Amino acid sequence: MIGNIFKVLISVKAKLFFGFLAMAMIILGLGGYAYVSTSNAGAVVEDTFDRPLMAINFARSAGQVFSQLEIDVIEQLQTGAEQQTIDPASITPLLSRFKADLKVSQDRSIAPKAVPFFKVIETELAQWEQIMLPAGSTVSAASITKAQTHADIIEQQLDIIVELQTGQSFLAREAAIARMDEIKKYNLWAGIAALTLTLLLSAWISVTIIAPLKAAAAAARKISAGDFNVDIPPGGDDETGVLLKTMSSMQRNIRDRMGQEQNLRALAQHRLSDSVTNSRDAILLTDTGGVIIVSNPQIGQMFPALADFDLIQRPFSNYFDETGAPLNEPCQFNSERREIKFNDGRWARVSASKTQEGGRLFIWSDITEAKIRSQNLLEAKEAAEAADKAKTLFLAAMSHELRTPLNAVIGFSDIIKSHYDQEGKHPDHAEMAGLISQSGAHLLNIVKDVLSVADGNAADNLNMDLKPVEMADVVNFCMKTIASEAEKNNVQLLWKAPVQPIPVYGDELRLQQLLLNLLSNAIKYNRDNGRVRVALTTNDKNAVCLDVIDSGIGIDKADLDRIMEPFVQVDSGFTRKYDGVGLGLSIVKQILTPHKGRIFIRSKVGHGTVVRIVLPALMQSQRQQSNP
Structure with a gap:
């Protein structure tokens, strides 16, 4: 607690606060003293001039009023008469004025010795009034003489009071002069004391705050200029001291980091040198002048003509042109590819780039092996293209050579079967003829699929007659066509036509071929007493969804990605259970491409397979094109 209070008291804020507080107290003290001095000067002026002058003036005025009062009384008296009559109403105003002037003179009096004389005047005036203003307003001659005596005393007392006031005023003037001299002296000493305290406070603030800040600023300028060894003075416990200590810590950290960076730079240069x-x-x-400053030993291996030369500090233009092609080496340079073909069969690629300093970096990479591989690939590509061309020619020839005999075999087998069926003889011969016809038809279908994939692998080669097609009609046709195969394999077909028409824009024959392939696979890979269900719906994205769902053997997840490729069957090998060449899904994929359709397969081994075909619904513009 005490430590925290001490830290607060020695802080810059506290120093500035107490410094300005002391300055404010000095200014307040000087102002207060000036106020008191001014007040005293006003009192001195009042005591020296105002009060004595008024006391003297009103004393003299009272004397003049009293003289006028006596004159008025004498004018009313009759000479030689024993009894005189005085009109009180005529002298009362003057008497009141006399008393008022006397009162003011008494209030403004600064002469303590004049107090008894004012009391004498009051006593004599009372006796004079008693004589001159009796109850009956009649005054005797003896009383008049006696009143005159009181009047003389009053006038004498007034003269004495004026003299006393004058003397006291002189004394007050001398005292005022002495007092003003004291005030000037005190003001001088107070100003000197305030100036001294101000200078001391300024020096204290300069030493404790400004000087450390100047030292910190000077050190910061030197550090920013790159002088990290500048001496930073130790700081105290206030904010400036904390600033100086922080700068010292920052200076040490910078020096440590610079040392680390120098070590890292040296390590990086060493590694770079090793790497090069x-x-x-x-x-x-090269540097900005085109002089070689770095050269690794591989230069001699890449350019044997330069193996015996030390290229450092030699002009680059003596050995290479601006693109990096050698001047003294038998070779051919391809400027577009920036490749060099040497006469000994080697290949190199050159790359050039500018450095930040304005020099240039050249790198020659040996690409001989890449060129050999590229040449081998080119030859392999040409061989593959030749083989593909030969395959095309072979398939074109086989198309006629295979189909014609097979059609003949199928036709003659049907004639023989029909003959035996009509005669009713030799049923075993009719059955054999039927088997020959079925086997021939199966072989002919396989040949057609192989030729379709090999001769029209691209979807653009398929002949398409696109027009509005009702998908329910396509499904009905395929279900009737495949019914005998399903019955033969003991598989139940399920299909419920939708209430509303669901048209698409496509080729009806190709869509029938697509669905027949899917149904054939669903029946072929099903189990005894299995089921195949077909669903036709639309989704919220204005697309037609055709689902073929079976309860067959299912497909393993690892095989889903490859079953769309031609000639791929999950059950492969010499012991496979199902016949076919694996072209059904591949043909489906080819048919979907021009229809802008997609296929999705979801399956689980032992739980069946779901194949979804998604086709765009028939748009209004397509309806108008089909019905002009």
Whole structure:
């Protein structure tokens, strides 16, 4: 607790606060003293001039009023008469004025000695009034003489009071002069004291705050200029001291980091040098003037004519042109590919780039092996293209050579079967003729699929007659066509036509071929007493969904990605259970491409398969094109 209070008291904020507080107290003290001095000066002026002058003036005025009062009384008296009559109403105003002037003179009096004389005047005036203003307003001659005596005393007292006031005023003037001298002296000393305290406070603030800040600013300028060894003075416990200590810590950290960076730079340069030296590529680095400053040993291996030369500090233009092609090496340079073909069969690729300093970096990479591989690939490509052309020619020839005999075999087998069926003889011969016809038809279908894939692998080669097609009609046709095969394999077909028409824009024959392939696979890979269900719906994205769902053997997840390829069957090998060449899904994929359709397969081994075909619904523009 005490430590925290001490830290607060020695902080810059506290120093500034107490410094300005002391300055404010000095200013307040000087102002207060000036106010008191001014007030005293006003009192001195009042005591010296205002009060004595008024006391004297009103005393003299009272004397003049009293003289006028006596004159008025004498004018009313009759000479030689024993009894005189005085009109009180005529002298009362003057008497009141006399008393008022006397009162003011008494209130403004600064002469303590004049107090008894004012009391004498009051006593004599009372006796004078008693004589001159009796109850009956009649005054005797003896009383008049006696009143005159009181009047003389009053006038004498007034003269004495004026003299006393004058003397006291002189004394007050001398005292005022002495007091003003004291005030000037005190003001001078107070100003000197305030100036001294102000200078001391300024020096204290300069030493404790400004000087450390100046030292910190000077050190910061030197550090920013790159002088990290500048001396930073130790700081105290206030904010400036904390600033100086922080700068010292920052200086140490910068020096440590610079040392680390220098070590890292040296390590990086060492690694770079090792990398350049051990690089498989030939490397040259030039400065801004085109002089070689870095060269690795691979230069001699890449360019045998330069093997015996030390290229460092030699002009680059003596050995290479601006593109990096050698001047003294038998070779051919391809400027577009920036490749060099040497006469000894080697190949190299050159790359050039500018450095930040304005030099250039050249790297020659040996690409001989890549060129050999490229040549081999080119030859392999040409061989593959020749083989593909030969395959095309072979298939074109086989198309006629295979189909014609098979059609003849199928036709003659049907005639023989029909003959035996009509005669009713030799039923075994009729059955054999039927088997020959079925086997021939199966072989003919396989030949057609193989020729379709091999001769029209691209979807663009398929002959398409696109027009509006009602998908329910396509499904009905395929279900009737495949019914005998399903019955033969003891598989139940399920299909419920939708209430609303669902048209698409496509080729009806190709769509029938697509669905027949899917149904054939669903029946072929089903189990005894299995089921195949067909569903035709639309989704919220204005697309037609055709689902073929079976309860067959299913497909393993690892095989889903490859069953769409031609000639691929999950059950492969010499012991496979199901016949066929694996072209059904491949043909489905080809048919979907021009229809802008997609196929999705979801399956699980032992739980059946779901194949979904998604086709765009028939748009209004397509309806108008089909019905002009």
